[in-house]
Amino acid sequence: MFIDFARIQVKAGQGGSGCVSFRREKFVAKGGPNGGDGGRGGSVFLVGDRNLNTLINFRYKKKFSAGRGQHGMGSDKRGKKGNDIFIKIPLGTLIKDVETGEIFADIVENNQKHIIAKGGRGGRGNARYVTSTNRAPRDWEVGRLGEEKHLELELKLIADIGLVGLPNAGKSTLLSVISSAKPKIADYPFTTLEPNLGIVQFTEFKSFVVADIPGLIEGAHEGKGLGHRFLRHIERTRSLAFLIDLSDENPKATFKTLWNELKEHSSILVNKPYIILLTKSDIVQSEKKKKSVKFKEKAISISSVTGNNIDLVKKEFYLLTEKAKELENSEQV
Numbered sequence: 001m002f003i004d005f006a007r008i009q010v011k012a013g014q015g016g017s018g019c020v021s022f023r024r025e026k027f028v029a030k031g032g033p034n035g036g037d038g039g040r041g042g043s044v045f046l047v048g049d050r051n052l053n054t055l056i057n058f059r060y061k062k063k064f065s066a067g068r069g070q071h072g073m074g075s076d077k078r079g080k081k082g083n084d085i086f087i088k089i090p091l092g093t094l095i096k097d098v099e100t101g102e103i104f105a106d107i108v109e110n111n112q113k114h115i116i117a118k119g120g121r122g123g124r125g126n127a128r129y130v131t132s133t134n135r136a137p138r139d140w141e142v143g144r145l146g147e148e149k150h151l152e153l154e155l156k157l158i159a160d161i162g163l164v165g166l167p168n169a170g171k172s173t174l175l176s177v178i179s180s181a182k183p184k185i186a187d188y189p190f191t192t193l194e195p196n197l198g199i200v201q202f203t204e205f206k207s208f209v210v211a212d213i214p215g216l217i218e219g220a221h222e223g224k225g226l227g228h229r230f231l232r233h234i235e236r237t238r239s240l241a242f243l244i245d246l247s248d249e250n251p252k253a254t255f256k257t258l259w260n261e262l263k264e265h266s267s268i269l270v271n272k273p274y275i276i277l278l279t280k281s282d283i284v285q286s287e288k289k290k291k292s293v294k295f296k297e298k299a300i301s302i303s304s305v306t307g308n309n310i311d312l313v314k315k316e317f318y319l320l321t322e323k324a325k326e327l328e329n330s331e332q333v
Contacts, residue, residue, distance in 0.1 A: 004155040006058035007098060012117040012146025013041030013066040013082035018125035020140045021074035033137055034076045035126040041119030041146040042066030042082030048112040052090035055155050069143055072125040082119055092158040092236050098150040120144035159211035160321040162237030164258055169243040170279035173304040175212040178314055202314055208321045211237055231265045238324035240274040246284045273323050275316055282306045
């Protein structure tokens, strides 16, 4: 099951309290204070894991607590630090404060580690309170509380290419043909209700990731057809592939609808490199119609059923991915 939103509570450990203790040695009538400090409480870390692609682990477990620091001991022994906990999350997860909406972290790299709640400091033992006028203090300090936060986790899939199209445009079929992904496929709209990822092996040492985004409809940027939920996954893709059903009454109008929905959601989306694929060419018998559907942009007529131009699509996808990477690198310079 694909889950792309979750709310959890994290609580770092409380620091251990300081100790009140005095040396008790033979031939030493009044030994000085030797109470040790308490150990720091454990912290909570979030760690990116590329093997995860859903937040389903947080559907039932919503509270995470780190260990408490050990209390200080005599003989100036400091208490042990509380155990840290490491929460694994999928790449592309945005971490926000539930109440304020403040963004704490954006986990996009494998093994990327972010401390989200710091453990409380350990309390001081009485050895820390010795002064010139107070040689035998009985003061000590309680360990500080660890940080506690209520978090909102929002997953936005990371992929090289995002497949964009109306429901039943052939996105899932294409993904199943060019990769080993097995999305649900049927001849009716909204078959895909959850994003799917597929790794496409272009050559022995070159590959890229394609995301099949559930179909968009007019008004998606306003939330129609779960538009907001689906559109946010496109934000992370490096480039786009618009899939237009060649059998549509007006393929150009279909493209315009998709383009406007992306533009209304975010201007960033329409600045990504893209390509247009005219799908289902096998069911359009009229050569006249095929020739009449022309775009200013590069458009390739394909059929995932017969395999027409599928190898060309892989090549174009790879070139598109490389172009997107070059743009990213130039922007970072």
